[in-house]
Amino acid sequence: MNAPAASFPPTAITATPLSIALVGNPNCGKTALFNRLTGSRQKVANYAGVTVERKEGRFLAPSGRLVRVLDLPGAYSLNATSADEAITRDVCLGQHAVEARPDLLVCVADATNLRLHLRFVLELMRIGRPMVLALNMSDAAARRGITIDREKLSRALGIPIVSTVAVQRNGVHDLIAQIDSVPPPPPVMAPDGNLHAEVRRLLAECVRMPRHTAAIDDTLDRVVLHPVWGLAILAVLMFVMFQAVFTGARPFMDGIGNAMQVLGDWLGAALPAGPLRSLVQDGIVAGAGTVITFLPQILLLFLFILVLEESGYLPRAAFLLDRLMVGAGLTGRSFIPLLSSFACAIPGIMATRTIQDRRDRLATILVAPLMTCSARLPVYTLLIAAFIADRKVWGFLSLQGLVLFALYAAGIVSALAVSYTMKLWRRRRGHEIEEHALLLELPSYRMPHAFDIAIGLWERSWMFLRRVGTVILSLTVVLWFLSSFPAAPAGFIGPAIDYSLAGRIGHAMQYVFAPIGFNWQICIALIPGLAAREVAVSSLATVYALSANSDQAASQLQPLIAAQWPLATALSLLAWYVFAPQCLSTLAVIRRETNSIKTMALAAGYLFALAYLASLITYQIAHALA
Amino acid sequence: MYQLTDLPRNTNATIREVTAHGAHDPIAVRLAELGFVQGEPVRVVAKGPVGGDPVLVQIGYTRFALRRTEAARVMVQAEDA
Incomplete structure (x- = not known):
């Protein structure tokens, strides 16, 4: 036809x-x-x-x-x-x-x-x-x-x-x-x-x-799974990885940060003054742009994880750590997701998909936000530089470095404590009748292949960028709106954010946060800081009426808060940041991965409760000692 | 007859049986699917650094890490050296 x-x-x-x-x-x-x-x-x-x-x-x-x-x-x-x-x-x-x-x-x-x-x-x-x-x-x-x-x-x-x-x-x-x-x-x-x-x-x-068996597998496993050498190799690998992720990614992150700065300035000059310019410059570029600066770190971290995964090493790490993690109510398979969470909890929580046991996966998701993600670093750096004396302990350890280490350790220890508590709680409720299965296959070692690594990296970075483009972007816009409206009337004395909805919420929040030593400026900064933790630094700067970008703001903000805040307040804020779920994107990804609003609420609730408790204890003790 | 957990490292053994815990034991079912069935040769290749848990078992051409509670289901007969 x-x-x-x-x-x-x-x-x-x-x-x-x-x-x-x-x-x-x-x-x-x-x-x-x-x-x-x-x-x-x-x-x-x-x-x-x-x-x-x-x-x-x-x-x-x-x-x-x-x-x-x-x-x-x-x-x-x-x-x-x-x-x-x-x-x-x-x-x-x-x-x-x-x-x-x-x-x-x-x-x-x-x-x-x-x-x-x-x-x-x-x-x-x-x-x-x-x-x-x-x-x-x-x-x-x-x-x-x-x-x-x-x-x-x-x-x-x-x-x-x-x-x-x-x-x-x-x-x-x-x-x-x-x-x-x-x-x-x-x-x-x-x-x-x-x-x-x-x-x-x-x-x-x-x-x-x-x-x-392949002879190479037998030889490698004899060393890699050795009770002493195996753990030593794992420790060295982790150390090298962290060094590379934090120092190697730095120039690229600064590059993206500068590019965002230039983009913001250019858009600022191109757009007429008014709400639209403010939205683009202070909202979208400052908010979502800041999150994109973490892309190099995340890519580098994933590069390491993918190479370790493709080579067959990761199941070996799970084998070595399984007993320890089971003791804490997790599983050897939790190791990778928790490791990723040191860069950012979002890819970490997505990586829990490899955990087959539903209960183990939930426990891992709930404690992943306690791993110190890189977004907390700007906040830690600001407060430590402003309040902790730059001196040596026992002649060779930097006190500032020790405090930073203590903050990381506090996160890890509390994660283990939380998962252990969950394990006890499940046992008391009689939920542990069914055994958690491991049954983990340790595949042959393989040479990682560039083609597959490249596709894996592309997939993961695309997933991250899509998240920045949707959830994070829309949250940023909402927070910008709260911080900008209603606009302060002519002749209003003080920073404009003080008059906005966010400002009013900040003042109202002070009743709750006074016992842990937060002033109203901190309370206001906590609100935009929900979009991304490090935004709190630039928000504090804005509240203190300094109009500058994050880096400059930090350098001028530092002497200012050092002079105005009591030490107890600074320590309390540090304790807050160890625990608080100051990141709506993390909560959003918990909801999506668990398909449950209840789990998300549970995570937010327990993290806020821990944060408040830790800050309260820190503030009251420091205040009493001062 | 040993439980697989008690088998010394690098000793060749043969599986006698896999005992299920109760009528419905998904772990015993899965062990059988992974090849832990009567007559298969096995060998413990490595043990975890803490308390010898988990154990790494060579079965067929594959290596599986089993927690002690999982490996205890597998009864083996050591070969005479």
């Missing part, structure tokens, strides 16, 4: 794209394979209602057909024990509410770990859907002298098998060709029968493996 269409090759007129799903055990190299197939044409989102990452990408097959690729979460079995595995099960069985059943399952198995991975392949074959098996990391298998009789295995299983090397440019050539050809018939598999026995039989017939 339609003459032009008929002249196309037959496959090109297939209007509906082919949908395939990658499915396999954790650590089978599935994500690297996904990256290799789809490149940067990926969409990362969440499955509705759960915080399980949904990754979809697409590529054009040689025949011209569009292929949609879904990267399903790694699973050990269809008998799901986590939200991740439940998604994989539902999609594979075609029971997912939204996700359509894929046309073809691409089952990915690590060629060096077939005993474990083949069992899941057999389980998937029972579904009876068209399926292809990709033997991934076949280069590593060849290096270890593992030989797999692919044709024999393919005949025994009744599904096509291709070898892939996800980290090589042409390593997925055969897989693409297979996907692009005629879909294989669904495998026939008895619904009962012992899968382990079947795996043993297949391995005996089709696979020859000189030794069970």
Whole structure:
């Protein structure tokens, strides 16, 4: 009927794209394979209602057909024990509410770990859907002298098998060709029968493996997991990472800060004086712009974490620390999220997705804000420089440095105390009948691959920037509004913010905050400081009627508050900042990740209560001693 | 017969059985899915720095870290050296 269409090759007129799903055990190299197939044409989102990452990408097959690729979460079995595995099960069985059943399952198995991975392949074959098996990391298998009789295995299983090397440019050539050809018939598999026995039989017939483990893994693990050397290596790694994150990112952060300054000045000059200029300059650029300056630090931190993750080291760190963290009511898997929280609690809380146990994940989310994030540093620096004498203790330790260290330590110790209290509380309520599972696989060591690291970094920075662009930006605008309206009438004496809604709230707040020694200026600064902690510094400066940018303000503000505030007030404010959830973005991300307003309220409530209590004790003791 | 927790490091052993705690024990089910089934050879490769917890177990071509309570479900028979 339609003459032009008929002249196309037959496959090109297939209007509906082919949908395939990658499915396999954790650590089978599935994500690297996904990256290799789809490149940067990926969409990362969440499955509705759960915080399980949904990754979809697409590529054009040689025949011209569009292929949609879904990267399903790694699973050990269809008998799901986590939200991740439940998604994989539902999609594979075609029971997912939204996700359509894929046309073809691409089952990915690590060629060096077939005993474990083949069992899941057999389980998937029972579904009876068209399926292809990709033997991934076949280069590593060849290096270890593992030989797999692919044709024999393919005949025994009744599904096509291709070898892939996800980290090589042409390593997925055969897989693409297979996907692009005629879909294989669904495998026939008895619904009962012992899968382990079947795996043993297949391995005996089709696979020859000189030794069970890679020699390099044995050697490295002997050192890395050693009770003494292992912990020492972990400590050194963490030290190097923190040094790099805090000193290495500094020039880039200053660069972005300066760029924001220039942008603000330029916009200030370009826009007519009035509310719009103030909104753009004092609200958007000063508020959201300040948060963007943390991007280099976050990127560098993620670079370290990604390299450690890709290399296979992170599960080893979890292994070393698990017992200690279980004692404190957490899990070895909490280590990474809490570590990230030293840069910023937002990526830290997002990283708790790797914790499968629901209770462990909640405990980690609730204590993550207690890790001293980098946004607290400007506040700490200002107060320490103004109030703590620059002298040496015992001849070589700087007193200022000691105070800063004490503030970091206070955060860590209280996080452990809080999670421990939660553990006791759960036990008393009888919630601990069910055991927390670890069952953590320690994969083979691998050389991190730049291509996958780059994609991971891009994903994470994009997630962070999107957050700055939405939640943080809108909060900044609201706070700017509160701090700017109603405008002070002509002839009003004192800073304009004093007359605004925020100013009035600040004065009202003083009744509550007087017992912990906060004056009304601090109370006002706390309000815009909710958008981002470090904004409190520039807000204090504004309140003290200094119009200057954050850095200059800090240098002029310092002698001013040193002269005006009692020491007790300064110490009380420091104690406040250790605990207070002075960051609406963190609260917003807690709500999103837990899907619960109640959890967010719980986090905000307990953190404010701790902050108030700590400040009250600090202020009253310091006041009495003064 | 040993519990896997008591097996000395780097001693080859064979799994005799995995005991479930109660009728519904998701951890025992998962252990079986990970390959902890009768007749499989196992070896404890490393133990955690505090109280020997968790234990790192080599099974098949894979290494799993099991907490002591998890490993205690696995009964093994040590091979004669």
